[in-house]
Amino acid sequence: MPRLFIALLLISLLSCQNDESNGEEKSEADANAIVTDTTIATIKFDATDMPYIFDKNASPATLTPQDLEQIDSLLLVCVANYNKTIRQDLQFMKIDLDDRLYKKQLVAVVNSLGEKEVWVNCFCDDFSTPWRTRLLLVDDGGSCYFNLKINLKSLKYYDFSVNALA
Template sequence: MTNTFHATLLATLAFIISIALSACAQTKALDQGKPGKAFVADTSVIAIFNDRSKINFSSEELSLVDSILQQCINDYDLMNISAYKRQYVPAINDKGEKVVWVNCFCGTSRNWKKDLIVVNDGGSCYFNVTINLTSHKYENLIVNGVA
């Protein structure tokens, strides 16, 4: 395996750990948002990992995650979003902004709704990105390499 792959894997794992640690520091759920047109997460393709953080999403925030993720996919010419399962891990960053680490992957694992999927290689079938719901931007896009 290459040094680049190891660096990418370590960066991904460090990010997951930092999200988990910052999420543990949260003591109350955030505002559920204002009433409006409801965006319902399609649980056949989306799993939300907020058990530790107790950070909830409003329907507007879920819709925003979806639209920013679609923009990311368009910008980087990745596969159609319908080809991916998605795992959302919400957190509050160092600036107090609400962010979501979005883990996307093709295919399925039996426990993908309970366990975060981490893979070696896999090409564009596996990618993750951080979406900042406060700034309405995405950052830290990591597309897995090919062995």
């Protein structure tokens, strides 16, 4: 019985990590993605494809479990600070991390000062795109889509942005 349970668990875990590309062949960009769980994907920084995220001199970095904990902690602080600024007539723009299931894309780099930084892209609707392997960028959408950068050395966040509404 324990062997059957372990086998089913392994099959389940492997099926969760399958590419969402609906049968498409994996590209080189897909190979750069690391699925960390069902709601988080780490995507390798590529200066040619992602020059708008970080300086072109940044180099890809990997994230440790401690980095992921720090990212989650700073994300909570950032969202709480943002929510405090929302006027009463704009309450629909609040970000509710408890009520909505947000997926996160993480792009980690080492900057020119040797500090690890992460771009955190959060969204609650992926439009059935292969979000685990390709960046999801949208216009509008309100509090369902937001992103920020985190410096893991200084433990500070910056460039926080919530998508506007049409």
